[in-house]
Amino acid sequence: MSGTEEFDVIIVGAGPAGLCAAMYAGRGLLKAVLLERGVPGGELLNTEWIDDYPGFEHVLGRELAKKMTDHATLFGADIRQVQVESIFRRSDGIFEVATSSGVTFEAPTVILTAGGTPTKLDVPGETEYAGRGVSYCAVCDGAFFKGETIAVIGGGDAAVEEADYLTRYAEKVYVIHRREQFRASRILQERLFANPKIEVIWNKVVRELKGGPSGLQSIELDDTITGVDSSLAASGCFIFIGFRPNTGLVKQHFEHDSSGYIITDDRMMTSIPGLFAAGDLRVQLTRQITTAVGDATTAAIAVEKYLTERRTRVDQASVGV
Ligand code: NAP
Numbered sequence: 311m312s313g314t315e316e317f318d319v320i321i322v323g324a325g326p327a328g329l330c331a332a333m334y335a336g337r338g339l340l341k342a343v344l345l346e347r348g349v350p351g352g353e354l355l356n357t358e359w360i361d362d363y364p365g366f367e368h369v370l371g372r373e374l375a376k377k378m379t380d381h382a383t384l385f386g387a388d389i390r391q392v393q394v395e396s397i398f399r400r401s402d403g404i405f406e407v408a409t410s411s412g413v414t415f416e417a418p419t420v421i422l423t424a425g426g427t428p429t430k431l432d433v434p435g436e437t438e439y440a441g442r443g444v445s446y447c448a449v450c451d452g453a454f455f456k457g458e459t460i461a462v463i464g465g466g467d468a469a470v471e472e473a474d475y476l477t478r479y480a481e482k483v484y485v486i487h488r489r490e491q492f493r494a495s496r497i498l499q500e501r502l503f504a505n506p507k508i509e510v511i512w513n514k515v516v517r518e519l520k521g522g523p524s525g526l527q528s529i530e531l532d533d534t535i536t537g538v539d540s541s542l543a544a545s546g547c548f549i550f551i552g553f554r555p556n557t558g559l560v561k562q563h564f565e566h567d568s569s570g571y572i573i574t575d576d577r578m579m580t581s582i583p584g585l586f587a588a589g590d591l592r593v594q595l596t597r598q599i600t601t602a603v604g605d606a607t608t609a610a611i612a613v614e615k616y617l618t619e620r621r622t623r624v625d626q627a628s629v630g631v
Contacts, residue, residue, distance in 0.1 A: 312412035317341045319613050320407050320417045322394050322559065323424035325352020327589030327602040329378040329387070331421045334610030336385025340617070343415060344382070345407065347393040351375025352425050353590070354599070358449045358475055363599055371449070374599075397422070398561045399582055403620065418620055419613045421586045422560070422572070423606060426553030431463065435519030435526075436549075443526025444519060444547050448472035451548075452479045460546030461486055461529055463516060468550035470494035470502050476548065477507040484542060486511045488534055511542070519547055555591035567593050577612035578605055584620075586613060 321331045324346035335342035349355065357371035366374065383389070393410040397420055400406060407415040428446040430436060436444055445451040452475065460480045462473040465487035471494070473485045485502070490512040492499050502508055511531070517539065518530040529542045555571050557564075565573040565581040571593040578586045588605035590597045 314414045314416055315343070317343050317415060317417040318617055319343075319419045319421060319610075320345065320405065320415050321421045321423060322397065322407065323352065323422065323556070323589075324350035324379070324389060325423060325425050325589060325602065326354060326374075326378060326599045327423035327425075327606040328352070328421070329382045330603040330606035331423060331588060331610045332382040332387035332389070333378075333385050334607055335613070336382065336387055338610065338614045340610075340614065342388065344387055344389045345392055345394050345409065345415065346389060347391070349375075349391075350379040350382075350389060354378075356447045356449055360599065394424075394559055396561050397559045397585070399584065403584060405584065419584045419586065419616055421578075421588060421606070421609045421613065422557070422580075422591065423587075423589045423602075424556040424559065425590045426555045428549065429552040429554055431516055431549055431551065433516050433518055435521065439519050439521050439526045439547075442524075443521060443545055444549065446549055448475050448548055451546075452476050455480045455546045457481050458545045459543065460484070460548065461542060461544045462548045462550060463487075464550040464552075465489060465492040465494060466550065466552065467494045467498055468552075469548075470498045472548060472550055473508055474498070474501050474505055477505055480546070481507065483508050484511050484544065485509070486514050486516065486529070486531065486542075488515050489513065514540070516547075553590060553597075557591055560585070576608075577615075578609035579612060579616070584616060 318340040319342045321328050321344045324344050332344040354371040354375040360369050360371050395408045398406045405420045456479050459482040461484040462469050463486050473483050476483050513534045514531040517532050521527040529544050531540045572587040573593050574587050578588050580587050586609040588609045589602035
Protein backbone atom coordinates (compact mmCIF):
# COMPACT_ATOMS: atom_id res chain seq x y z
CA MET A 311 0.00 0.00 0.00
CA SER A 312 1.20 3.53 -0.72
CA GLY A 313 -0.19 6.96 -1.58
CA THR A 314 -1.46 9.97 0.31
CA GLU A 315 -4.56 10.58 2.41
CA GLU A 316 -5.70 14.03 3.53
CA PHE A 317 -7.33 14.98 6.84
CA ASP A 318 -8.07 18.01 9.03
CA VAL A 319 -6.13 16.50 11.89
CA ILE A 320 -3.88 13.49 12.40
CA ILE A 321 -3.70 12.10 15.94
CA VAL A 322 -0.61 10.00 16.69
CA GLY A 323 -0.97 7.46 19.52
CA ALA A 324 -4.16 5.87 20.88
CA GLY A 325 -3.71 6.04 24.63
CA PRO A 326 -6.26 7.94 26.74
CA ALA A 327 -5.11 11.29 25.27
CA GLY A 328 -5.32 10.09 21.65
CA LEU A 329 -8.71 8.43 22.14
CA CYS A 330 -10.09 11.50 23.87
CA ALA A 331 -8.70 13.79 21.13
CA ALA A 332 -10.35 11.56 18.50
CA MET A 333 -13.67 11.75 20.36
CA TYR A 334 -13.51 15.55 20.54
CA ALA A 335 -12.41 15.80 16.90
CA GLY A 336 -15.51 13.75 16.05
CA ARG A 337 -17.70 16.06 18.15
CA GLY A 338 -16.18 18.99 16.22
CA LEU A 339 -17.01 17.25 12.90
CA LEU A 340 -13.35 17.30 11.89
CA LYS A 341 -12.00 14.79 9.40
CA ALA A 342 -9.60 12.99 11.72
CA VAL A 343 -7.49 9.86 11.70
CA LEU A 344 -5.96 8.18 14.75
CA LEU A 345 -2.74 6.27 14.07
CA GLU A 346 -1.62 3.59 16.55
CA ARG A 347 0.97 0.85 16.15
CA GLY A 348 -0.65 -1.49 18.69
CA VAL A 349 -4.01 -2.00 20.30
CA PRO A 350 -5.80 1.20 21.41
CA GLY A 351 -5.44 1.88 25.14
CA GLY A 352 -1.77 2.78 25.61
CA GLU A 353 -0.60 2.65 29.22
CA LEU A 354 -4.10 1.64 30.35
CA LEU A 355 -3.28 -1.80 28.99
CA ASN A 356 -0.18 -2.00 31.22
CA THR A 357 -2.14 -1.28 34.37
CA GLU A 358 -4.34 -3.88 36.05
CA TRP A 359 -6.58 -1.61 38.11
CA ILE A 360 -7.16 2.10 37.66
CA ASP A 361 -8.21 3.84 40.87
CA ASP A 362 -10.21 7.04 41.15
CA TYR A 363 -10.69 7.99 37.54
CA PRO A 364 -13.73 10.24 38.09
CA GLY A 365 -16.86 8.15 37.94
CA PHE A 366 -14.90 4.94 38.52
CA GLU A 367 -13.66 4.24 42.01
CA HIS A 368 -12.03 1.09 40.64
CA VAL A 369 -11.90 -0.02 37.00
CA LEU A 370 -9.78 -2.52 35.05
CA GLY A 371 -7.28 -0.78 32.76
CA ARG A 372 -8.34 -2.86 29.77
CA GLU A 373 -12.01 -2.15 30.48
CA LEU A 374 -11.44 1.61 30.56
CA ALA A 375 -9.39 1.30 27.34
CA LYS A 376 -12.29 -0.48 25.63
CA LYS A 377 -14.83 2.06 26.89
CA MET A 378 -12.67 4.96 25.64
CA THR A 379 -12.14 3.25 22.26
CA ASP A 380 -15.86 2.53 21.87
CA HIS A 381 -16.69 6.10 22.85
CA ALA A 382 -14.27 7.55 20.27
CA THR A 383 -15.65 5.15 17.63
CA LEU A 384 -19.20 6.30 18.44
CA PHE A 385 -18.09 9.74 17.26
CA GLY A 386 -16.67 8.28 14.06
CA ALA A 387 -13.01 7.84 15.05
CA ASP A 388 -11.05 6.39 12.12
CA ILE A 389 -8.44 4.28 13.94
CA ARG A 390 -5.65 2.77 11.80
CA GLN A 391 -3.16 0.21 13.11
CA VAL A 392 0.06 1.47 11.61
CA GLN A 393 3.52 2.52 12.77
CA VAL A 394 4.30 6.23 12.34
CA GLU A 395 7.84 6.82 11.09
CA SER A 396 8.12 10.60 10.89
CA ILE A 397 6.23 13.86 11.24
CA PHE A 398 7.36 16.75 9.06
CA ARG A 399 5.85 20.21 8.54
CA ARG A 400 6.19 21.53 5.00
CA SER A 401 6.67 25.23 4.23
CA ASP A 402 2.98 25.46 3.21
CA GLY A 403 2.00 24.47 6.78
CA ILE A 404 0.84 20.96 5.89
CA PHE A 405 2.21 18.06 7.95
CA GLU A 406 3.36 14.88 6.27
CA VAL A 407 3.06 11.87 8.56
CA ALA A 408 4.93 8.96 7.01
CA THR A 409 4.00 5.43 8.06
CA SER A 410 5.44 1.94 7.73
CA SER A 411 2.50 0.95 5.48
CA GLY A 412 3.82 3.32 2.80
CA VAL A 413 0.79 5.63 3.14
CA THR A 414 1.59 9.27 3.93
CA PHE A 415 -1.10 11.07 5.91
CA GLU A 416 -1.40 14.83 5.36
CA ALA A 417 -3.14 17.51 7.44
CA PRO A 418 -2.65 21.12 8.56
CA THR A 419 -2.67 19.91 12.20
CA VAL A 420 -1.25 17.01 14.19
CA ILE A 421 -1.98 16.09 17.80
CA LEU A 422 0.94 14.08 19.18
CA THR A 423 -0.23 11.75 21.95
CA ALA A 424 2.49 9.11 21.68
CA GLY A 425 3.24 8.84 25.41
CA GLY A 426 6.59 7.59 26.60
CA THR A 427 8.92 4.59 26.83
CA PRO A 428 10.06 3.18 30.19
CA THR A 429 13.42 4.57 31.30
CA LYS A 430 16.17 1.95 31.50
CA LEU A 431 18.50 1.58 34.46
CA ASP A 432 21.38 1.32 32.05
CA VAL A 433 23.33 -1.22 34.10
CA PRO A 434 25.11 -4.43 33.04
CA GLY A 435 22.71 -7.38 32.72
CA GLU A 436 19.59 -5.25 32.09
CA THR A 437 19.38 -6.03 28.38
CA GLU A 438 20.72 -9.57 28.79
CA TYR A 439 17.98 -10.55 31.27
CA ALA A 440 15.13 -8.51 29.74
CA GLY A 441 12.25 -10.98 29.42
CA ARG A 442 14.18 -13.47 31.58
CA GLY A 443 13.61 -11.78 34.93
CA VAL A 444 13.88 -8.11 34.01
CA SER A 445 10.53 -6.47 33.22
CA TYR A 446 8.95 -3.03 32.83
CA CYS A 447 5.34 -4.24 33.06
CA ALA A 448 3.83 -5.87 36.16
CA VAL A 449 0.53 -6.77 34.53
CA CYS A 450 2.28 -8.39 31.56
CA ASP A 451 4.83 -10.43 33.53
CA GLY A 452 3.77 -10.64 37.19
CA ALA A 453 2.16 -14.06 36.85
CA PHE A 454 5.52 -15.61 35.88
CA PHE A 455 6.78 -15.04 39.43
CA LYS A 456 4.28 -17.06 41.50
CA GLY A 457 5.73 -17.80 44.95
CA GLU A 458 9.10 -16.20 44.08
CA THR A 459 11.20 -13.38 45.54
CA ILE A 460 11.40 -10.33 43.32
CA ALA A 461 12.39 -6.66 43.47
CA VAL A 462 10.88 -3.44 42.22
CA ILE A 463 13.16 -0.49 41.48
CA GLY A 464 11.93 3.10 41.94
CA GLY A 465 10.06 5.33 44.35
CA GLY A 466 7.35 6.97 42.24
CA ASP A 467 3.67 6.11 41.81
CA ALA A 468 4.39 3.37 39.30
CA ALA A 469 6.94 1.53 41.49
CA VAL A 470 4.85 1.75 44.65
CA GLU A 471 1.58 0.79 42.96
CA GLU A 472 3.01 -2.07 40.93
CA ALA A 473 4.92 -3.48 43.95
CA ASP A 474 1.59 -3.83 45.73
CA TYR A 475 0.07 -5.47 42.64
CA LEU A 476 2.97 -7.94 42.32
CA THR A 477 2.39 -9.35 45.81
CA ARG A 478 -0.62 -11.22 44.43
CA TYR A 479 1.92 -13.48 42.70
CA ALA A 480 5.31 -13.12 44.39
CA GLU A 481 5.96 -14.43 47.89
CA LYS A 482 8.20 -11.47 48.71
CA VAL A 483 8.66 -8.11 47.01
CA TYR A 484 11.58 -5.81 47.83
CA VAL A 485 11.21 -2.19 46.78
CA ILE A 486 14.63 -0.67 46.19
CA HIS A 487 14.82 3.11 46.20
CA ARG A 488 17.79 5.41 45.86
CA ARG A 489 16.64 7.81 48.62
CA GLU A 490 14.90 7.36 51.95
CA GLN A 491 11.61 8.90 50.90
CA PHE A 492 9.16 7.94 48.16
CA ARG A 493 7.83 10.52 45.75
CA ALA A 494 4.69 8.37 45.27
CA SER A 495 1.33 9.71 46.47
CA ARG A 496 0.45 9.17 50.15
CA ILE A 497 -2.46 6.84 49.48
CA LEU A 498 -0.26 4.47 47.46
CA GLN A 499 2.48 4.60 50.10
CA GLU A 500 0.03 3.73 52.87
CA ARG A 501 -1.14 0.69 50.92
CA LEU A 502 2.45 -0.40 50.35
CA PHE A 503 3.52 -0.02 53.99
CA ALA A 504 0.45 -2.03 55.09
CA ASN A 505 1.37 -4.94 52.82
CA PRO A 506 3.25 -7.62 54.84
CA LYS A 507 4.81 -9.14 51.71
CA ILE A 508 6.70 -5.92 50.91
CA GLU A 509 10.01 -4.80 52.37
CA VAL A 510 11.57 -1.47 51.41
CA ILE A 511 15.31 -1.13 50.91
CA TRP A 512 16.24 2.56 51.16
CA ASN A 513 19.30 4.36 49.81
CA LYS A 514 20.44 1.74 47.34
CA VAL A 515 21.05 1.78 43.59
CA VAL A 516 21.44 -1.14 41.24
CA ARG A 517 24.99 -1.70 40.00
CA GLU A 518 24.45 -4.91 38.05
CA LEU A 519 21.87 -7.61 37.32
CA LYS A 520 23.36 -11.10 37.45
CA GLY A 521 22.03 -14.48 36.40
CA GLY A 522 22.58 -17.69 34.52
CA PRO A 523 21.03 -19.72 31.71
CA SER A 524 17.70 -19.90 33.56
CA GLY A 525 17.50 -16.12 33.95
CA LEU A 526 18.03 -13.47 36.61
CA GLN A 527 19.41 -14.62 39.95
CA SER A 528 20.63 -11.58 41.86
CA ILE A 529 20.62 -7.80 42.01
CA GLU A 530 23.93 -6.18 42.93
CA LEU A 531 23.45 -3.01 44.95
CA ASP A 532 25.47 -0.02 46.11
CA ASP A 533 24.49 1.96 49.19
CA THR A 534 24.12 5.64 48.22
CA ILE A 535 25.23 6.82 51.68
CA THR A 536 27.88 4.36 52.86
CA GLY A 537 29.03 3.17 49.43
CA VAL A 538 28.93 -0.41 50.75
CA ASP A 539 27.90 -2.99 48.15
CA SER A 540 25.52 -5.89 48.69
CA SER A 541 23.75 -8.61 46.75
CA LEU A 542 20.05 -9.46 46.82
CA ALA A 543 18.85 -12.85 45.55
CA ALA A 544 15.83 -12.32 43.27
CA SER A 545 14.42 -14.03 40.18
CA GLY A 546 12.58 -10.92 39.03
CA CYS A 547 13.44 -7.24 38.77
CA PHE A 548 10.64 -4.84 37.79
CA ILE A 549 12.01 -1.44 36.81
CA PHE A 550 9.75 1.61 37.26
CA ILE A 551 12.02 4.63 37.19
CA GLY A 552 10.04 6.86 34.87
CA PHE A 553 9.30 7.36 31.23
CA ARG A 554 11.09 8.96 28.29
CA PRO A 555 8.71 10.94 26.06
CA ASN A 556 8.25 9.51 22.55
CA THR A 557 9.08 12.64 20.60
CA GLY A 558 11.65 11.26 18.15
CA LEU A 559 9.09 11.13 15.34
CA VAL A 560 9.08 14.91 14.99
CA LYS A 561 11.77 15.78 12.49
CA GLN A 562 11.99 19.52 13.18
CA HIS A 563 13.15 21.42 16.22
CA PHE A 564 10.52 22.02 18.91
CA GLU A 565 10.91 23.56 22.37
CA HIS A 566 11.39 21.02 25.13
CA ASP A 567 12.74 20.82 28.68
CA SER A 568 16.02 19.22 29.75
CA SER A 569 14.37 15.76 29.95
CA GLY A 570 12.94 16.05 26.44
CA TYR A 571 9.31 16.72 27.46
CA ILE A 572 7.51 18.98 24.96
CA ILE A 573 6.72 22.56 25.98
CA THR A 574 3.29 23.75 24.83
CA ASP A 575 1.22 26.87 25.29
CA ASP A 576 -2.17 26.82 27.01
CA ARG A 577 -3.80 25.55 23.80
CA MET A 578 -1.40 22.55 23.86
CA MET A 579 0.32 23.93 20.75
CA THR A 580 4.05 23.30 20.51
CA SER A 581 6.58 25.76 19.12
CA ILE A 582 5.82 24.27 15.67
CA PRO A 583 2.58 25.94 14.45
CA GLY A 584 -0.18 23.35 13.98
CA LEU A 585 1.60 20.68 16.02
CA PHE A 586 -0.21 20.02 19.29
CA ALA A 587 0.87 17.70 22.10
CA ALA A 588 -1.21 16.06 24.83
CA GLY A 589 -0.60 13.60 27.63
CA ASP A 590 2.56 12.04 29.04
CA LEU A 591 5.02 13.56 26.56
CA ARG A 592 4.18 17.15 27.54
CA VAL A 593 5.92 19.19 30.26
CA GLN A 594 3.60 19.25 33.25
CA LEU A 595 3.39 18.85 37.00
CA THR A 596 1.90 15.36 36.95
CA ARG A 597 1.01 12.66 34.45
CA GLN A 598 -2.35 11.10 35.15
CA ILE A 599 -5.09 9.77 32.91
CA THR A 600 -7.18 12.72 33.99
CA THR A 601 -4.51 15.21 32.91
CA ALA A 602 -3.98 13.37 29.61
CA VAL A 603 -7.65 13.58 28.66
CA GLY A 604 -7.75 17.20 29.83
CA ASP A 605 -4.83 18.06 27.55
CA ALA A 606 -6.47 16.18 24.69
CA THR A 607 -9.78 18.00 25.09
CA THR A 608 -8.01 21.36 24.95
CA ALA A 609 -5.87 20.28 21.99
CA ALA A 610 -8.81 19.04 19.89
CA ILE A 611 -10.82 22.21 20.51
CA ALA A 612 -7.74 24.36 19.81
CA VAL A 613 -7.26 22.46 16.53
CA GLU A 614 -10.78 23.48 15.43
CA LYS A 615 -9.96 27.14 16.12
CA TYR A 616 -6.56 26.87 14.43
CA LEU A 617 -8.15 25.37 11.30
CA THR A 618 -10.78 28.13 11.15
CA GLU A 619 -8.10 30.83 11.47
CA ARG A 620 -5.94 29.09 8.87
CA ARG A 621 -8.85 28.85 6.41
CA THR A 622 -9.56 32.56 6.89
CA ARG A 623 -5.89 33.39 6.28
CA VAL A 624 -5.75 31.22 3.15
CA ASP A 625 -9.05 32.72 1.81
CA GLN A 626 -7.82 36.28 2.45
CA ALA A 627 -4.51 35.53 0.76
CA SER A 628 -6.31 34.13 -2.29
CA VAL A 629 -8.45 37.29 -2.71
CA GLY A 630 -5.45 39.52 -1.96
CA VAL A 631 -6.71 41.12 1.30
P1 NAP B 1 8.39 9.13 38.43
O1 NAP B 1 7.26 9.74 39.20
O2 NAP B 1 9.25 9.99 37.61
O3 NAP B 1 9.28 8.32 39.49
C1 NAP B 1 10.46 7.70 39.08
C2 NAP B 1 11.12 7.11 40.30
O4 NAP B 1 12.27 6.39 39.90
C3 NAP B 1 11.57 8.16 41.32
O5 NAP B 1 11.33 7.70 42.62
C4 NAP B 1 13.07 8.27 41.04
O6 NAP B 1 13.83 8.56 42.19
C5 NAP B 1 13.42 6.88 40.57
N1 NAP B 1 14.54 6.86 39.64
C6 NAP B 1 14.70 7.61 38.51
N2 NAP B 1 15.83 7.27 37.88
C7 NAP B 1 16.42 6.32 38.63
C8 NAP B 1 17.61 5.57 38.49
N3 NAP B 1 18.44 5.73 37.46
N4 NAP B 1 17.90 4.66 39.44
C9 NAP B 1 17.06 4.48 40.49
N5 NAP B 1 15.91 5.13 40.66
C10 NAP B 1 15.59 6.05 39.74
O7 NAP B 1 7.85 7.98 37.40
P2 NAP B 1 6.61 6.99 37.50
O8 NAP B 1 6.46 6.39 38.82
O9 NAP B 1 6.76 6.10 36.31
O10 NAP B 1 5.36 7.92 37.23
C11 NAP B 1 5.31 8.72 36.06
C12 NAP B 1 4.06 9.59 36.12
O11 NAP B 1 2.88 8.76 36.03
C13 NAP B 1 3.95 10.36 37.44
O12 NAP B 1 3.45 11.65 37.18
C14 NAP B 1 2.95 9.56 38.24
O13 NAP B 1 2.22 10.36 39.14
C15 NAP B 1 2.04 8.97 37.16
N6 NAP B 1 1.49 7.66 37.63
C16 NAP B 1 0.37 7.71 38.40
C17 NAP B 1 -0.16 6.52 38.90
C18 NAP B 1 -1.38 6.60 39.77
O14 NAP B 1 -1.80 7.69 40.14
N7 NAP B 1 -1.99 5.51 40.16
C19 NAP B 1 0.46 5.29 38.62
C20 NAP B 1 1.62 5.28 37.82
C21 NAP B 1 2.14 6.48 37.36
P3 NAP B 1 13.78 10.00 42.92
O15 NAP B 1 12.47 10.05 43.64
O16 NAP B 1 14.96 9.97 43.81
O17 NAP B 1 13.88 11.01 41.82
